[in-house]
Amino acid sequence: MPFALKQKSVLPGFGLTLGFTLTYLALIVLIPLAGLFVKTATLTWDQFVLAVTSPRVLAAYRLSFGAALVGASVNAVFGLVVAWVLVRYPFPGRRLVDALVDLPFALPTAVAGITLTALFSKNGWVGSLLEPLGVKVAYTPLGVVVALTFIGLPFVVRTLQPVLQDIDPELEEAAASLGAGRVQTFLRVLLPAFAPALLTGFALAFARGVGEYGSVVFIAGNMPMRTEIAPLLIVTKLEQYDYAGATAVAVVLLVVSFALLLAINALQGMVRRREEA
Numbered sequence: 001m002p003f004a005l006k007q008k009s010v011l012p013g014f015g016l017t018l019g020f021t022l023t024y025l026a027l028i029v030l031i032p033l034a035g036l037f038v039k040t041a042t043l044t045w046d047q048f049v050l051a052v053t054s055p056r057v058l059a060a061y062r063l064s065f066g067a068a069l070v071g072a073s074v075n076a077v078f079g080l081v082v083a084w085v086l087v088r089y090p091f092p093g094r095r096l097v098d099a100l101v102d103l104p105f106a107l108p109t110a111v112a113g114i115t116l117t118a119l120f121s122k123n124g125w126v127g128s129l130l131e132p133l134g135v136k137v138a139y140t141p142l143g144v145v146v147a148l149t150f151i152g153l154p155f156v157v158r159t160l161q162p163v164l165q166d167i168d169p170e171l172e173e174a175a176a177s178l179g180a181g182r183v184q185t186f187l188r189v190l191l192p193a194f195a196p197a198l199l200t201g202f203a204l205a206f207a208r209g210v211g212e213y214g215s216v217v218f219i220a221g222n223m224p225m226r227t228e229i230a231p232l233l234i235v236t237k238l239e240q241y242d243y244a245g246a247t248a249v250a251v252v253l254l255v256v257s258f259a260l261l262l263a264i265n266a267l268q269g270m271v272r273r274r275e276e277a
Helices: 014-040 045-052 055-088 094-101 109-120 127-133 141-166 169-177 182-211 214-220 230-239 243-276
Strands: none
Touching: 014 243, 045 243, 055 094, 055 141, 055 182, 055 230, 055 243, 094 141, 109 127, 109 141, 109 214, 141 182, 141 214, 169 182, 182 243, 214 230, 230 243
């Protein structure tokens, strides 16, 4: 019986590259995360529950996840507007505006935090205008939202731009010729096309916001039970040599973030399947 010849791949070396990929991911991602769980396992169950459910920790979780959710939602709306304008409308200075979108990527987070604090503090350019209106941004939860919105915008814009560029404007013209209004065209023609990309940008902005530290720590004020974020609480526990407590808080942060990202990815898959159907 002749042996079946194995069909060669166009790109050889699959086994070698797959092994390298798995090894690299294990060294960079899996082993550090496993160490996090191993260190947390040194706590008893009662100690773990006590470490992750204290009022101060719960307040930090609420602020981190809540501010990240609000910031990502704001970016989902206004990031879509920015991406749409950059793709569809030629105007003087468009390249400059397009480059400014990437500024939060290039700017060190500490510099971003100091800059936002200087702008929105009581004596800052923007804060001095908001203060008479009774709006206080710096050293409040609102300041945390502002910082997370600032650093999350590029994720939404850069995720949406390629998709919006691939949408043929003739689709809108065809919808208009068939009697569809602008709202109908947006909801039934355009939104299904870029909804998966919008969800991806939202998920990326949310994930970045949950773990953000440098740009938030300056403008937040870091007051326990009020403006203390979960990453700062982890750093505080590390400075107090409470390594097990720090890893316990980090494990909860990791598990909840991962679960939310899985839910968003599942929703994204449902949108894609509905679009294909």
